[in-house]
Amino acid sequence: MAPWNVTDQKIPQGRLALFSYVSAALVIILLVGFWKLQVVQSEHYADLAEKNGIRPIAIIAPRGAMLDRYGRVLVDSYPSFSILLMRDNPKLLEKSLPQIEDGLGIAPEDLHQQLEAAKFEPKFLPLVVKPAATEADIEFVESHRADLPILELEMVQRRRYPLGEMLANTIGYVGEVSPQDLEKNPEKYKPGDIVGKAGLEKEYNDQIVGTDGMKRVVVNSVGRVIRTLDNIDAIPGKPIQLTIDEDLQRIAETDFANKQGALVAMDARTGEVLAMVSRPTFEPNDFAVRIPQQEWASLNRDPNTPLLNRAIQAQLAPGSVFKVVMATAMLESKALPPTYTVYCPGSAVFYGRVFHCDHAHGEVNLHKGIVASCDVFFYNVGKQLGIDRISYYAKGLGLGRRTGVDLPGEETGLVPSEEWVERVYHHKWYPGSTISVSIGQGAVMATPIQLARMIAAVADGGTLIPPHLLKDATNPNFEHFPLSDDTVEQVTDGMWGVVNEPDGTTSGLVKLQNVDFSGKTGTAQTESFDLQHKLGQHLKENGWFVGYAPRRSPEIVVAALVQSGGWGSTSAAPIVRDVVKAYYDKKGGHLQPPSTAQNIPPASAPPQIISTGDESQ
């Protein structure tokens, strides 16, 4: 027995028993802790566990294509890759930046700026460093999976506009869904969705948008994909066929090179829009990837408003084109006899003010008034009719209200009336104002598409066609504003004269062989006479021409506006003639109608789909 060990001390049984009780109590406390997690909050944690390992990855559905009336591709979609930079490992990120900049050809300043901008965003949100990866970029990411795990590829669908700037304002563009739309339609959209922002892309968004698919993958604790659980394929958006004729569009676009203005060509029987031009315009392919902030700002600030679709949004004085409304009003209202004549000495005084005319036309009747576009004749007609009668016929023929074309943002134009001036300006209508309105100046404003529809209606006895761009328009709404045959005969006779008679305003310059081409010119001041006087300079007028063929019951109607183009007869009329001529050349077989085969060369070949990392480790 060791000397330090004396066995005279008893074992402290009481304290040992107490130790046992305390141990049992502690185990019970622990079990209560586990009970809380595993039974009380079990569902909460089960939910967290579910979200932990399973990650949904959206499979973006491509938007439907847009085809022209013969099935040629105007817009389509192609798969592409974005390169994402993960930001949740700052150390590795810092270390890898030079290699990434080098490998992907990104300017260091740009990348730093992007990182700086995203500094306060949650770290798990990756940064899109290359929205449109080239094949070399993809290869770089794939071959550096091991040492640059912070780079990821994401498949996206992009819009492709093979026509480039052609038809751009009509087709519109796409972009990320706005926070406002997200808030309004939380079921329909999710953040980052690409939606139509303007034009047909916006109008028919719901029809061409596909249904995104979903892939659910299992990831491990470092986010690497271990396996795919299930895969719901994306349903691509359906294509839509437009009424546009790419051939006519090309001809019109070519004629508008370096010009400002707009053109609308329609089938005058159905309202199908065959061509629609607006200049200046923009490059929609820039919007398909990511439009640089600077470019977007300059597009919006540009005083020439390239984002505006002038064919439906430019509200301008129609000038002498409005005389067609005046002539119709004069004959239909019977306020003046059809034989009404006026002597034109080159100007006239009304209410103490001198109103000018281009020439001294001498004795002028309705026919000559239209053919030679005599202002003095129509000043007198206007004075006799009064503003409300003019307003009635202008509105009846579709001015001052939307045509209902299937595009967002159409403007109404303006047809003044006594009621309107009292409502808006709180004073009585000055009779002198009627004189200006009589020749399409003053308060009256119209859009190109309204004028095309108006002329077609007059030439067809008052049938207002419903302009539309979708080939299978569901509900074409023809309006009727019946005109007597005599009226139609006399007014169309005048418009035929404009093109074909020697003293017509077009001086026979735009005559077409074998085609009953008719129309009306307009040359509209862009500001008041007073303002011109004050500025001491003469700004060039807007040139208008609305042409159609044949003379009665027309097949095609084309309205053209050339801003600051000067005389409508020399600026706008030749363009309209070209389009009408092309239409008849095609019809007569002179211009080969295209086969339905797609003749669009594939734009930069879409990169091959690469494994998204389904294999583990």
Add this chain to the structure above:
Amino acid sequence: MKDRPQVQDFDWPLLAIVGVICLIGVLEIYSSTHASAMVGMQWKQLMWIGIGILGMFLISRIDYHTLLDHAPVLYLVGIVGLLGVLVIGYSRLGAKRWISVGGQTLQVSELMKLIIIIVLARYFTEVRTDRLTLRDLAKVAALTLVPVALILKQPDLGTAMVLVPVVLVGAFFAGIEWKHAAVGLLLIALLVPLAWNMRHHLKPYQQQRIETFLHPEQDQRGAGYQILQSEIAVGSGGFWGKGFGKGSQNQLGFVPVRYSDFILAALAEEQGFIGVCVVLLLYLGLILRLVDNAQKAKDRAGMYVVMGVTAILGFHVLVNASMVIGYMPVTGIPLPLMSYGGSATAFVFLALGLVMNVRMRRFVN
């Protein structure tokens, strides 16, 4: 009365409990690692259990009185070993805890646990009183603080902490006066806020562990992530568990070191609250059985040895289980007999060897 201690006198019911715990541990290690790069870990664990059992038999052969006779020498060997770790040991994960002995890495601090049990048993037996004086308490504190300080220096907060309950439990049975105990507890209560203010002197990883323990949700990818993932594993297991090998948190590696320190989280996910109940009640059974051995010990020396072992094992279970459910910070204290780990498993069997040692000799003169 028998003349010689017999292996038949081993505490076989206690060893049965130990066997069941080990079996559950090995199965859970298998479940946690079979589908990963660490496949086959359960065999290594079984090997360590085998080595541990062998060690248990060996240590039971040497009369614990003889061991206690040599307590001062053992104490010195332990201190030198710990110094050796600091000088020639090598680092893993920023901590110097291992020295190489014959090609095998050895965690000297595990050995120190055994030594401190023996040293304190000797000390409290030698004091031979039912009323510890302050002087006695100061001596025992000094005796413990040296290895604690050396282990903290490695740094290994977890193992350093484990030595403390041996002192507390020993003092409790040696007859600490209630007023001293009260003052001691008060001191600890005061020291915690002081230590909190001194936290800037801690290693960054320790600071982070404390920070994370207090605010686990703030740093979801860092250390708080571990606690959160562990809680998710435990909570999502529910009452019945997801089934063997079917815990997503476990199988997908969301649970940190799921085969070792967090093995209870892995088990809780796959076997549910029921599984946790079984395991914790087995541990309670083990502890009660150990206390029973202490009660039946021949002398106070034997009781101190058994209760030293009980204190360490109980503390391990308490701290590990609390950590898994987020009641305590992550300290790196494994669950005895279940967590994968060579030194830790071997230690437990050696400690149990001491218990068998005491039991075998209760009737021997």
